[in-house]
Amino acid sequence: MSSVTPSVESSAQSVNQSTSWQTKAILSVAFLMATTSVGPGFLTQTAVFTNMYQIDMAFPVFASMFITFGIVMNLWRIVGVSGLRIQDIANRVAPGLGYPIGILLALGAVAFNxxxxxxxxxxxxxxxxxxTGWGALFTGIIGSLLFVIHNASKRMDQMARYLGLFMIVLIAYVAMTSLPPLMPTAIAAVAPSDYGNLLLPTLTIVGGAVGGYYTGAQRLVDIGLKGEANVADIKRAAWAGISIAVVIRILLFMAILGVLVTGVTLDAKNPAADAFRHGAGEVGYFIFGLVLFVASITSVVxxxxxxISLVKTLFPAIARNEKAWCVGFILVTSLGTVFMNMPILLLMLAGLVNSLILPIVLATxxxxxxxxxxxxxxxxxxWLTLMGSAIVLVMGAASATNISNFIGKFFGA
Structure with a gap:
């Protein structure tokens, strides 16, 4: 009897450790995806467009939930089951295709950064x-230092979990203090005054979030959550990430709309922060600044x-010096931001660029x-294939219109 007991205990301990690892892996990937997809770009894009379209912005937020589901469930399942990164899948689909896909996504990542x-x-x-110029320089320095810290990726996962919870609590507080009229908002979510006019904000906020979807997919491979045997856990991670992101998006929109229906006009220089100042006073304004800074730094890293993960398997020189390339990427994009010094426009443009790249990646x-x-x-x-195909067709067909609408809205053409 005594010889059996240690074996049973050891087996139970092994199962518990395995379950604990899977739970942590699922939560880490889910929160990393959610906080990266609902990062500074999405926060600013939602504030800018809600300021423009008011209650009709409920429709893009509502529609983006279904588009997010279709993208993440397709992308994560195939990356996870195959155990291959996006660019390597593309190279298997058609030899050489991984190079333009990887480079396109890396260019999209430049826009994101x-x-x-x-x-x-x-x-x-x-x-x-x-x-903001000095702020961008400081960001480059801090981001580089964070990246060279030993085991930075593990700490990044931990930070994403805590930051995601912090963002939900803060945004929920502001939303509860300035709730918009619920019934008209619910009606506008399915029956806005002009569907055609809402194509630009819908595609831009989807584009503003896809960086998180790609990051989560690539992370599945790195942490070992892959293979057909792990399909159930990959699905759970995807569901968790989508759910967290959707909750934050809805609360954020409600918080901003609740402020706008009181007749406030948001400051064009920092509309999201201004919405929180009106909704929760100077304390809310300060806390939002802290959340925006930490969320952005996490997203930069x-x-x-x-x-770099998108191109390192394509170019051995990058794989051999991965950390140096990552630091260089941070510094170059930080300096580029300083010279352009157009923070709001750059945040909006990032969404546009990535909405154009997404159909190519999803089709592959x-x-x-x-x-x-x-x-x-x-x-x-x-049904997932059909849903994904519909997203590819709609977003691909809408690309040209989206560009012209963006130029008209933000360049006055």
Whole structure:
């Protein structure tokens, strides 16, 4: 009897450790995706567009929930099951395709990092009052230091979990103190005054969030949450990430709209922070600046990791010096942000650029679902394939219109 007991205890301990690892992995990836996708770009884009479209902005927020589900469930399942990064899947689909896909996504990551650095600079301005140019320089230095810290990726995952909870509590507080009229908002979510006029904000806020979807997908491979045996955990991670992101998005929109319906006009230089000042006073304004800064710094580090992970398997020289390339990426985008010094425009532009790249990436992943040399015996649900295909067609067809609408709105053409 005594010889059996230690074996049973050891087996139970092993199962508990495995369960604990899977739970931590799921939460880490979910919160990393959520906080990166609902980062400074999404915060600012939602504030700017809600200021423009008022209650009709409920429709883009509502529609983006379904688009997010279609993207993440397709992307994460195929990346997770295959155990391959996005660019390597593309190379399996068509030899050489991974190079333009990886480079396109890396260029999209450059746009994201301009936005992330800009968001951090705006957060620093709220906290200290210093010019956004100096804030961008400070962001580059801090981001580089964070990246060279030993085990930075593990700490990044931990920070994402705590930051996500902090963001939900703060945004929920402001939303509860300035609730908009609920019934008209719910009606506008499905029946706005002009569907066609809302194409630009819908695609831009989707584009502003996809960096988080890519980062989460690449992270699945790095932490070992991959293979057909882990499909259930990959689905749970995707569901958790989508749920967290959706809760934050809805609360954020409600908080901003609740302020706007009182007749307030938001400060164009930092609309999201101004909404929180009107909704929760100077304390809310300060706390939002802190959240924006920490969220942006986390996104700067996470996005730099993602950008380099997208090309390191394609170029051995980058893989050999991964950390140096990541630091260089942070410094170059920080300096670029200083020279351009247009934080709000850069945050909006990041969403546009990535909404144009997304259909190409998602189409490639959908083709991979039919390739046994990529996914083995795994059978991808047909309804997910159809949903993903619809997103590719709509976003691809809308690209030209989206560009012209963006130029008209933000360049006065």
């Amino acid at each position: 301009f936005g992330n650095v800009s968001g951090s600079a705006l957060g620093i301005q709220v906290l200290t009052g210093v010019d 996470g996005n730099s990791y993602m950008a 992943v959908l083709v991979a679902t039919k390739r046994k040399d990529i996914v083995g015996d795994y059978r991808h649900p047909m």
